[in-house]
Amino acid sequence: MKHARHFFINGEWVAPSTDTTMDVIDPSTEEVTETIALGAQADTDAAVAAAKAAFPAWAATPLAERVKLMERVREIYIARADEMADAISREMGAPQQLAKVNQVGAGTWHMDGFLEALPEIEFEAPLASSPSERTLLEPIGVCALITPWNWPMNQIVLKAVPALLMGNTAVLKPSEVAPLSGLLFAEFLEEAGVPAGVFNLVNGDGPGVGSQLSCHPDVDMVSFTGSSRAGIAISKAAADTLKRVSLELGGKGANIVFADADANAVIDGVARCFRNTGQSCNAPTRMLVEASRYDEAVAQATKAANETEVGLASDPGRHIGPLVSEAQFNKVQGLIETGINEGARLVAGGAGRPDGMNRGYFARPTVFADVTPDMAIYREEIFGPVLSILPFETEEQAIAIANDTPYGLTNYIQTTDTDKRRRVARAVRSGMVETNGKGFGKGSPFGGYKQSGNGREAGKWGLHEFAEVKAVSGWDD
Numbered sequence: 151m152k153h154a155r156h157f158f159i160n161g162e163w164v165a166p167s168t169d170t171t172m173d174v175i176d177p178s179t180e181e182v183t184e185t186i187a188l189g190a191q192a193d194t195d196a197a198v199a200a201a202k203a204a205f206p207a208w209a210a211t212p213l214a215e216r217v218k219l220m221e222r223v224r225e226i227y228i229a230r231a232d233e234m235a236d237a238i239s240r241e242m243g244a245p246q247q248l249a250k251v252n253q254v255g256a257g258t259w260h261m262d263g264f265l266e267a268l269p270e271i272e273f274e275a276p277l278a279s280s281p282s283e284r285t286l287l288e289p290i291g292v293c294a295l296i297t298p299w300n301w302p303m304n305q306i307v308l309k310a311v312p313a314l315l316m317g318n319t320a321v322l323k324p325s326e327v328a329p330l331s332g333l334l335f336a337e338f339l340e341e342a343g344v345p346a347g348v349f350n351l352v353n354g355d356g357p358g359v360g361s362q363l364s365c366h367p368d369v370d371m372v373s374f375t376g377s378s379r380a381g382i383a384i385s386k387a388a389a390d391t392l393k394r395v396s397l398e399l400g401g402k403g404a405n406i407v408f409a410d411a412d413a414n415a416v417i418d419g420v421a422r423c424f425r426n427t428g429q430s431c432n433a434p435t436r437m438l439v440e441a442s443r444y445d446e447a448v449a450q451a452t453k454a455a456n457e458t459e460v461g462l463a464s465d466p467g468r469h470i471g472p473l474v475s476e477a478q479f480n481k482v483q484g485l486i487e488t489g490i491n492e493g494a495r496l497v498a499g500g501a502g503r504p505d506g507m508n509r510g511y512f513a514r515p516t517v518f519a520d521v522t523p524d525m526a527i528y529r530e531e532i533f534g535p536v537l538s539i540l541p542f543e544t545e546e547q548a549i550a551i552a553n554d555t556p557y558g559l560t561n562y563i564q565t566t567d568t569d570k571r572r573r574v575a576r577a578v579r580s581g582m583v584e585t586n587g588k589g590f591g592k593g594s595p596f597g598g599y600k601q602s603g604n605g606r607e608a609g610k611w612g613l614h615e616f617a618e619v620k621a622v623s624g625w626d627d
């Protein structure tokens with residue numbers, strides 16, 4: 151990759167201030183696929199200074215021009231989609247088809263969602279109770295965008311596009327584990343003609359560039375997606391400068407399968423849990439099944455897991471790929487072993503690699519039955535292809551189990567009873583509730599309750615996230 155060892159600052163690809171580097175490992179092969187530069191304080195400062203200097207002119211740029219820039223970015227993104235899919239596949243192990251259709255596709259989907267939602271945004275509106283007053287939406291300033299490795303382009307687009315559309319300037323720090331897609335995205339912005347300083351990229355790790363951005367006095371907002379651990383560290387680092395902090399964090403979603411659910415509900419739930427090798431914040435990792443259907447569900451999930459194919463990211467097909475890194479592999483293995491030691495009933499998969507695989511961070515699609523609330527696999531976000539199943543007797547009990555977690559990102563409900571579906575959807579404490587396998591529409595708000603975060607991304611909600619609200623009295627007087 152042309153600019154792997156550079157940062158994009160003030161409209162140019164620049165050399166880092168130190169010679170610290172980090173290898174990007176292809177998780178299918180465990181081989182180095184690229185080497186990137188890691189930034190230091192001087193690089194962070196340069197990027198923030200460029201974003202700060204560019205802010206007044208960009209904030210004053212007519213919306214139509216900012217939209218035009220994003221439309222150009224979208225065209226380039228589509229024209230270079232194969233390159234992007236290849237980068238994502240190499241950096242985090244998404245198999246080709248998943249990388250192209252879902253990972254890259256999520257970026258286009260969200261760009262469209264923002265562009266289509268823009269007419270709904272009232273940049274200037276009278277107040278109903280005082281019509282001569284105006285409520286103005288204005289950009290916040292310099293936004294630090296800190297993103298994870300699991301859906302890299304999804305996350306970057308959800309932040310960079312609304313930030314710039316609303317007139318902010320930005321410094322992106324992609325995950326150091328999967329930085330190639332972010333570098334490519336910066337190339338797209340450069341090719342589209344982004345004005346110098348409006349969008350900047352510095353690679354680096356969390357304790358380095360990540361925390362430097364979080365406490366930087368000239369950063370006005372941090373938009374973060376990643377673990378709850380890092381979300382807490384960022385909130386603390388940001389506290390002294392009282393900057394805005396928008397958080398999209400982990401999850402431990404429940405998938406409530408009532409006895410009257412569609413025949414495919416369990417099999418679909420397993421596939422949903424294992425999607426992206428289980429590395430999704432909104433994965434339905436706890437399947438709660440009504441007692442009368444429990445034994446059948448465990449048998450169906452066992453079969454589905456045993457039939458789930460695992461393979462190289464470079465292979466075509468709908469198989470699942472490796473976990474992202476050695477650290478993630480070890481974490482998942484450890485939690486599988488803990489599940490066994492704590493007495494959960496292992497019905498599929500288990501520790502170690504799938505048969506016939508002796509390298510790559512591949513895990514076995516794993517299902518535990520009879521999981522109980524005291525177990526680590528019930529409580530912790532595993533971020534691997536590991537499903538926990540447990541029975542419930544009543545609707546109230548199912549709701550209580552679903553809510554028995556510090557997280558509140560996505561819950562899932564499977565029932566053909568409309569009243570029950572609506573009742574339970576209201577009762578579960580999460581930012582999103584997916585029912586009967588129906589996906590969300592373009593621009594639907596994405597975000598969590600409780601320790602899953604405080605932000606909402608995508609569509610009009612995602613645009614509002616990057617705006618200040620100003621009240622002006624006597625506007626018409």
Ligand SMILES: NC(=O)c1ccc[n+]([C@@H]2O[C@H](COP(=O)([O-])OP(=O)(O)OC[C@H]3O[C@@H](n4cnc5c(N)ncnc54)[C@H](O)[C@@H]3O)[C@@H](O)[C@H]2O)c1
Nearest residue numbers: 297298299325355356360361376377380383398399400431
């Ligand atoms: N809610 C959502 O929208 C959403 C979406 C995707 C992923 N996630 C979560 O992301 C996590 C997986 O991603 P990850 O392992 O990359 O998460 P992570 O928290 O380890 O890293 C995410 C980003 O934060 C940076 N970072 C780490 N420590 C930091 C610190 N102290 N200060 C500043 N920055 C820091 C990292 O360098 C990286 O860029 C999971 O918990 C998953 O649930 C949430």
